[in-house]
Structure formats: structure tokens, C-alpha cells
Amino acid sequence: MTDDRLHKALEFANYRQTFFNQKQILKNKSQALLSYSTQGGTFKVTQELIAFVGIFVQQEYEEMVLLDINENPIKIENLKSFLNEITSRYFEVTNDYHKQYSEMQNKRRTAKLVEPA
């Protein structure tokens, strides 16, 4: 094995490590942004929460009590608006995650991965 081959392999290992780390940074960022606060409570915006609230909005409930991340009961007074808010937050964050991740996938060099957008 020539030194050049080894050098390339090590360079690629560095690239992979940086890529993986940047992906985790994006993932943690999405996780942090997927939260929504209202009425003194905070909710983690998940697919389950959206589906759960969606069921009751479809059944024309106008308000309901939900447990927030601290398991405090929070009365949501305008359920439809709450659903709109969490849904748009979900799309905003996941679309941004997708966009940034796609951009990263096209970058084949370590330095490019951390270049400002």
C-alpha cells in the first residue's frame, strides 16, 4: 500500500467524522427547535402530538387539556390554532433540517462541510 493510498484513506476518515458530527449538530438543533410553548407550558413537537391533537380537531373539539414536557396539565383554549402552530413548527424545522442535510451530502471535502452557507 503506497503512502498516497493511506493518506487518502485517512483524509476520508476525517471527512466521515466531520460529516457525522455535522449531522449530529443538525439533529440536535432540530430537536431543540421542535418545541412549542404556550399558556405557561412547553410541548415537544412530535408526530404523535400532531396526530393526537389532529384527531380531536377533526372531531371539532375547541379546547382540551394536554400534559406538557413537565407533565403539567395545560388547557389549550384554541385547539385548532395550537394544531396549526405545532404543525407549521414541525414543517419549518424538518424542512430546514432536510435542506441543510441535502447540502451537506453534496460536499465531498472536509473544509466544504463547515463552510458558511
Place this chain on the structure above:
Amino acid sequence: MSQGIVFFAHNNTEIDYGSVAIANATMIKHHMGINAITLITDEGTMRHMNDTWDKDIIENTFENIKVIKRRRIDNNKRYRDTRHTVNLLPFYNINRSTVYNESPYDETLVIDVDYLICNDTLNAVWNHKENLLINNKSFDLLTGRHDNSFDRVDDFGIDFYWATAFYFRKSPEAEMFFNLLESIKANYPYFKTLYGITSYNFRNDHAFSIAVHMFNGFAKSGLVKHLPVDFLQHTLDYDELYDITSKGSLSFLLEKTSEPGKFIPARTDGINVHVMNKYSIVRQSKKIVEVYNA
């Protein structure tokens, strides 16, 4: 209900916490849209700030500046500037528990000056149902690197809580919490021994961890809740904050776990990061203010 942020900044012979406070307050004003920022500092730090920064910048950055009398204390901390430099320097951190009385706000968010704010997620604390919020989780920006001392105060000890960022509303409950912190600080050798803390110096994270444990009924009951985003993110003092390319965009060199002294690059956009290498923030503080005021 008044709401605002409180910073503490006390310089030592090498770390210019005042400059870090100005830089971070500038970031907060932009990302969180908050102008109510109070700085608690001392005469020496204030004098140095006046010598280093334009008067207008200081006045426009902080709503209030409280200059307190600095006490003579024997509390030293190891400050690293990556693996290449390490210095044992005085660390003035004993007045954090006074924030309940010092804060001019009904609702206060206390943020360490080295917790660089790049988004508005902390705004979710205002008007919260809880009177006190503090986190016990922080992720290293370098995936796979994990320091067990950030999980518990001791291998067999209580959960570690981060005094880096916490929220309180003036209330009998919060007042009791800070009174408890005061007595932990006053009797620190006793509490340190009781909780198996082996580090020599006084550390706010440890004092807060003890206070939260006691407040939770000497159990892991979770009565003290966490901030809306239940984790912080940090870089170690072995790492380097080497650039701020635009608002909210931080560039780091993170030390590889497998190869001490060697780094991988990392960039964050819109992420709040607790940067433990204070030297590197001081180096970037002028640039931060320039980028944000451009």
C-alpha cells in the same frame, strides 16, 4: 411583570469576562430581541471595560450595570486554552446566589457569559408556570465525546445541574431556593464532603446540584423542572472557537477524542453553545460585536 436577563462578569488576570459579556449581550439582543440585560460586575472589571470598549457600546448593550464590591476569596480554577495552555487563575463566582435580590426583574433568566446565544428558544421561559427552571443535560458538540463528571457530581453522587442557564420568577419558592444556595455556599466544605465532591474549588454547578437535590426532597423526584429546551450544548476548553462568520454562525475546532491535540472542524448555525475555552471567546469578542453591529 418585568422580564430580563442577568449576567455576571468578573475579570481575572487573563480572562476578560467583561468583553465576553458585551459580545454575548450583543448576540442576545439580536437573537432573542431582549434589551433588558443587567450586568453584575466589579470595579476592576468595569474599569477595564471602559478602557477597552467605546462608552456608547457599553451603554447601548446593558440596561443596568450593577457594580458590586469584590471580596477577597481563595478560589482558583484551571483555565485551558486548548491542550497547549493551562493556567491556574482566580475564579470569582461566589455571588451567583445573590441574584434573587440583585435582579431588577420579576422574571429573570441568568445566563453565563460564555453560553453564546444564537437563537430565541430561551424566550419560551417567560410567563412559565414554574418558578424555577434549570437543566441537567448538556451535549458535547463533538459526537461520542462524553465527560461523566457532567452526569453526576461524583461517580456515586447526585445528578449534575448546569448553573450555566437558569430561570426564576420572584416568588417564595424561588427565594427559598436562593436562600438555600446561600447556606450551601456558607457551609461549602461540609456539603462538599457530604455529597462526595472531590474538587477543591467552589463551583456553582455543584452548589446548584446540591440545592436542587435538597429541593427535590433529597431524591431524584424531578420537582425542579428543566428549561423549555431540556439540554444545553457545549464545547470543552480543549476546543477552540476560531471564527464567527455571520450572525449566529460559529466555527469551532474540536479536539479529537482519539488524538489529543488534533482537531476536527465544526460549524453551528443558530445553536446556543456553552464555550468553555474562555480565551477563545475573548479573542473573538471584538469580531462578534463587529459582525452583529454591521
